[in-house]
Amino acid sequence: MNDAPLNRAELTAAKNKTVTRRLFLVVLGMFGFGFAMVPLYRLACEVGGINGVAGTPAGRVADTAAIPKPVDTSRVITVQLDATVNTGLPWEFRPLVKQIQVHPGEKVAVSYYAKNLSDQPITGQAVPGITPWQVTQHFSKIECFCFTQQVLQPGEAKEMPVYFTIDPAVDKQYATVTLSYTFMNTERDYTLTPAQHAAMNTSH
Amino acid sequence: MSVATTHDHHHDHHGPPRGWQRWVYSTNHKDIGTMYLFFALFMLFFGGAMAMYIRAELFMPGVQLASPDFYNNMVTDHALVMVFGMVMPAAAGMANWMIPMMIGAPDMALPRLNNLSFWLLPAAAILLMLSIVAPYIFPDGGTPVNTGWTLLPPLSVQNGIGMDFTIFAIHTLGVSSILASINIVTTILNMRAPGMTMMKMPLFVWAWFFTALLLIAVMPVLAGAVTMLLFDRHFGTSFFDAAGGGDPILFQHLFWFFGHPEVYVLLLPSIGVLGLVIPTFARKPLFGYKALVYGMGVLAALGMVVWAHHQYTIGMSLVATNYFMIGTILISIPVGLMLMNFIFTMWRGSMTFETPMLFGIAIILMFSFAGVTGVMLAVVPADMQYHDTMFVVAHFHYALIPGAVFGLYAGVFYWLPKWTGHMYNERLGQIFFWWTTISFNLTFFPQHFSGLAGMPRRIVDYSIQYTEFNMISSIGGFLFGLSHLLFLFIIIQTIRGGAKAPAKPWEGSQIGTPGLEWTLPSPPPFHSFTEAPVIK
Ligand SMILES: [Cu+2]
Numbered sequence: 094m095n096d097a098p099l100n101r102a103e104l105t106a107a108k109n110k111t112v113t114r115r116l117f118l119v120v121l122g123m124f125g126f127g128f129a130m131v132p133l134y135r136l137a138c139e140v141g142g143i144n145g146v147a148g149t150p151a152g153r154v155a156d157t158a159a160i161p162k163p164v165d166t167s168r169v170i171t172v173q174l175d176a177t178v179n180t181g182l183p184w185e186f187r188p189l190v191k192q193i194q195v196h197p198g199e200k201v202a203v204s205y206y207a208k209n210l211s212d213q214p215i216t217g218q219a220v221p222g223i224t225p226w227q228v229t230q231h232f233s234k235i236e237c238f239c240f241t242q243q244v245l246q247p248g249e250a251k252e253m254p255v256y257f258t259i260d261p262a263v264d265k266q267y268a269t270v271t272l273s274y275t276f277m278n279t280e281r282d283y284t285l286t287p288a289q290h291a292a293m294n295t296s297h
Numbered sequence: 298m299s300v301a302t303t304h305d306h307h308h309d310h311h312g313p314p315r316g317w318q319r320w321v322y323s324t325n326h327k328d329i330g331t332m333y334l335f336f337a338l339f340m341l342f343f344g345g346a347m348a349m350y351i352r353a354e355l356f357m358p359g360v361q362l363a364s365p366d367f368y369n370n371m372v373t374d375h376a377l378v379m380v381f382g383m384v385m386p387a388a389a390g391m392a393n394w395m396i397p398m399m400i401g402a403p404d405m406a407l408p409r410l411n412n413l414s415f416w417l418l419p420a421a422a423i424l425l426m427l428s429i430v431a432p433y434i435f436p437d438g439g440t441p442v443n444t445g446w447t448l449l450p451p452l453s454v455q456n457g458i459g460m461d462f463t464i465f466a467i468h469t470l471g472v473s474s475i476l477a478s479i480n481i482v483t484t485i486l487n488m489r490a491p492g493m494t495m496m497k498m499p500l501f502v503w504a505w506f507f508t509a510l511l512l513i514a515v516m517p518v519l520a521g522a523v524t525m526l527l528f529d530r531h532f533g534t535s536f537f538d539a540a541g542g543g544d545p546i547l548f549q550h551l552f553w554f555f556g557h558p559e560v561y562v563l564l565l566p567s568i569g570v571l572g573l574v575i576p577t578f579a580r581k582p583l584f585g586y587k588a589l590v591y592g593m594g595v596l597a598a599l600g601m602v603v604w605a606h607h608q609y610t611i612g613m614s615l616v617a618t619n620y621f622m623i624g625t626i627l628i629s630i631p632v633g634l635m636l637m638n639f640i641f642t643m644w645r646g647s648m649t650f651e652t653p654m655l656f657g658i659a660i661i662l663m664f665s666f667a668g669v670t671g672v673m674l675a676v677v678p679a680d681m682q683y684h685d686t687m688f689v690v691a692h693f694h695y696a697l698i699p700g701a702v703f704g705l706y707a708g709v710f711y712w713l714p715k716w717t718g719h720m721y722n723e724r725l726g727q728i729f730f731w732w733t734t735i736s737f738n739l740t741f742f743p744q745h746f747s748g749l750a751g752m753p754r755r756i757v758d759y760s761i762q763y764t765e766f767n768m769i770s771s772i773g774g775f776l777f778g779l780s781h782l783l784f785l786f787i788i789i790q791t792i793r794g795g796a797k798a799p800a801k802p803w804e805g806s807q808i809g810t811p812g813l814e815w816t817l818p819s820p821p822p823f824h825s826f827t828e829a830p831v832i833k
Binding site: 101105108109112113116117119120121123124125126127128130131134135138179180181182218220226275277278279 | 406407451455475478479482483486487488513514515516517518519520521522525536539540541544547550551554612829
């Protein structure tokens with residue numbers, strides 16, 4: 094071999110090193126991007142609402158001034174009540190009645206029953222959901238146990254009320270609505286900020 | 298082209314070291330390519346065995362062979378093995394073998410890294426196999442990995458120890474393919490012989506260039522996502538746990554940010570093979586080479602921003618679903634352009650129908666069909682109906698088996714003479730082609746109907762009205778599986794002997810590709826292009 098190809102080989106080796114180093118940086122950057130998606134995604138949900146087809150998956154928190162509306166007694170809507178306990182929360186949780194008939198515009202009260210089955214006090218947070226989603230914008234909660242965290246002492250049981258009203262403007266095709274709650278255990282290493290609670294109760 | 302074995306004192310320049318050291322310590326692109334291909338062949342049978350179990354279980358309604366959890370475990374690992382263990386290593390093996398020879402490089406740019414990226418694969422395969430047996434051999438093994446290859450939380454957080462092995466396997470596979478991709482991009486950018494400009498490179502090299510870039514961009518995101526999963530499982534974080542303020546939907550976004558581009562990772566190398574096979578056997582230069590290169594670039598770029606079409610049913614805002622729907626439908630433009638270019642290449646060519654060409658034509662027909670069902674699935678209101686049914690299973694098997702796997706088979710038959718120095722048995726090759734193609738269609742075509750009729754995917758049992766469709770599917774599946782024994786036989790037979798292959802085994806070799814691989818004898822010497830050839 095003469096000198097010329099040797100120089101060429103050295104040159105290629107140096108170029109290889111540069112390109113390789115840059116590509117490794119891209120890899121590191123994309124690995125970081127994956128983790129950056131965590132706050133970015135939360136932001137996209139809160140600001141852009143990309144994750145809610147309804148915008149308000151849990152219904153509205155009632156604006157009390159807007160409540161006095163004529164009750165539409167000409168029709169009834171069946172509201173089904175549903176309860177789920179998330180894994181990791183040793184509670185019993187169920188609605189006192191499975192379903193009720195309400196008139197649009199009527200102020201309705203229902204209750205859930207929750208009991209702490211463990212031997213320690215636990216703070217839970219209920220996350221609401223309403224189906225079909227087209228109803229959510231007409232479904233207003235006046236008072237709900239999901240607005241705040243709930244503490245249950247060992248063995249303690251509680252009735253948890255919800256007051257709500259369905260706007261008469263809701264389309265006639267929605268004759269059945271499901272209101273469901275999932276109770277979560279907040280006592281993990283990560284706890285929700287008050288702002289996140291508010292976000293859970295209004296829009297995602 | 299004469300290839301000089303230079304007479305200097307490096308004894309390894311005379312040939313490969315003997316025995317096991319040749320393979321374990323190999324830094325030779327041809328040997329590493331061979332190991333990749335054999336690894337892929339082994340995994341083809343491993344993943345295929347799982348598919349045979351799935352079809353046997355679905356032959357009749359009811360649960361016959363094993364528990365539903367085991368069934369779902371097999372569905373998960375069939376996908377992981379076929380995607381990461383079979384298609385990607387097979388394509389990487391072809392890249393290792395062919396790219397340096399095509400562009401006139403003596404080897405890959407980073408030969409020792411190349412050794413590492415291959416040897417990570419068997420380690421990952423062992424981890425995957427452990428993930429299957431772990432629930433049974435560990436006292437608190439928990440449930441098997443029954444999530445499907447998407448590994449969605451919260452189920453994947455609740456799975457037993459098998460999920461940890463799966464996560465480590467994915468990490469290992471990810472590192473392997475990232476290293477291989479860095480190597481390939483560096484080789485293509487820096488190691489081309491003088492005169493081999495980027496726009497002179499064979500289409501296969503371009504296809505792998507975009508594939509490698511995609512892998513470098515999305516593999517780290519998957520690695521990050523499964524790392525978060527691991528943390529949620531063991532370190533009390535709540536990335537995906539709603540109880541702790543996380544969101545399981547986030548994992549879906551991360552997974553599909555990787556998962557959709559991954560489809561093009563599987564597809565593009567085979568498009569590259571088509572770009573050589575079709576002009577070779579049509580004896581006409583490739584029509585619209587530049588359009589194909591740009592088309593692949595557009596495809597790769599668009600593929601990065603349409604991921605949430607897998608998630609229409611999660612309740613995204615209508616603005617977001619509209620965006621992902623339109624983006625997805627736009628993808629049919631570059632894909633259609635590529636298929637048109639291949640058809641125009643064949644137009645008025647002097648075509649012959651050797652096995653690689655038969656596969657090439659079958660790919661164009663069947664992959665177009667997958668494109669049509671793909672547009673159906675891209676339309677949001679229609680997808681609400683098809684989502685998670687066997688229709689989706691039929692769609693992506695039509696996309697991936699012709700689009701990726703048959704492209705690799707075309708490549709195997711196209712290059713076997715170059716790799717082994719022997720011509721394969723053409724009659725057996727053609728029997729294999731017709732056997733696989735017919736049995737493939739028999740397997741997956743009925744699944745369109747059972748899916749449209751509402752049969753859900755990933756479930757061990759089904760309602761009796763789907764029985765006939767599933768029986769046809771299973772019989773087709775068994776025949777499809779069996780055909781691969783013939784494939785294995787042809788490969789072994791060709792390695793062991795056969796008619797001697799000339800440097801240019803196909804009449805249209807040099808028309809098919811402007812690359813330098815045909816200037817080397819078949820099989821090529823252990824070291825090729827130690828002195829750079831010059832291209833006019
Ligand atoms: Cu996709």
